[in-house]
Amino acid sequence: MDSRDEGPATEPGAESPLRADGNESCVPGEDSRDIIRINGITKVFGNAPPLTAVDQVSFSVRRGEIFGLLGPNGAGKSTLIRILTTLMMPTSGTACVDRFDVGRDDERVRTIIGVCPQNSTLDVELTAYENLEFYGNLLNVDRDQLPARIWELLKMVNLSDRAHMPVKTFSGGMRRKLEIVRAFLHYPLILFLDEPTIGLDPESRREVWQQVSRLNTMNTTIILTTHYMDEAEKLCHRIAFMNQGRLVALDTPANLKRIIPTGELVEIGYGNGHYDPGVIPRIQAREGVLGIEVHEQLLRISAKNGSQALPGILDDLEQFGITARSITIRAPSLEDVFIYLTGTGLAGGRTE
16 A cells, blocks of 8 residues: 555644753654644744744654645745754744754754756856765765765766766756755755755656655655646655645545545536636536636636536537537546635636
């Protein structure tokens, strides 16, 4: 069985040991399976008016899992990652990375994490080898061990034959793979990947997926932020949905999809043709129809049995002069779950 489908998630905000100052202790018990513990993290920017980017977020990340953070732009994902990687202080709340306290033990936190930011920070004038060598020196990787480690990582991503070529000659996918292993140079316990496949072609995305899965087999916990539902479903053991700074839901992909009270989704596109909102209550009244949304010239209908409901729905559309230009019947996706919970697509657009 795929471990991503096993069991319900732990409830966020579970009780933890406290320090003398009343904040959470970052010393885990011997049987602790959590490597990151976040309790009530809030980040507020400015004061005229204040902008709350992260709002009372609490959850834990288990050792060795690939944990997905999903949400539209502005959901608070990147701000939360910046806090966990010691680049930003929270306004309130506590965060523990393994046994270290973010804000108190930042130097130690940095020794056990690797970070691959969304925007490339490779020096394109340097070769692949030189980029890794420079970064390894910054991280104080043992100079005697560094050359062997660089060749090991270049071999891992099939870039050994390009080791001494300038990065500016690399494709987008090759650069991204190099950047990911660069973050893995010092054997970090936790690897943060911020939108690792954004802007890549499908083949390069699949290669990066394989690389992420391979790194995870090396006892590395991976925190992944992404806009791509297929990516999250393919890679992540558990997923946290964020929207407007808040944690909306957290569970395995399989359990999240069970949130929607429907068997199938019927999607009918009507393009730029005629549309009459009077059809909505007519369809809604049909037996087996559980709900209906209108979104970007598309009717999204939740039904117990889509195939059985479809003929009657098409009759209703015809009576209201609406021409169906496309029809799809499918099981709910993670995108559907997010829309069901928030009314907002991951691209940020509201449903009607």
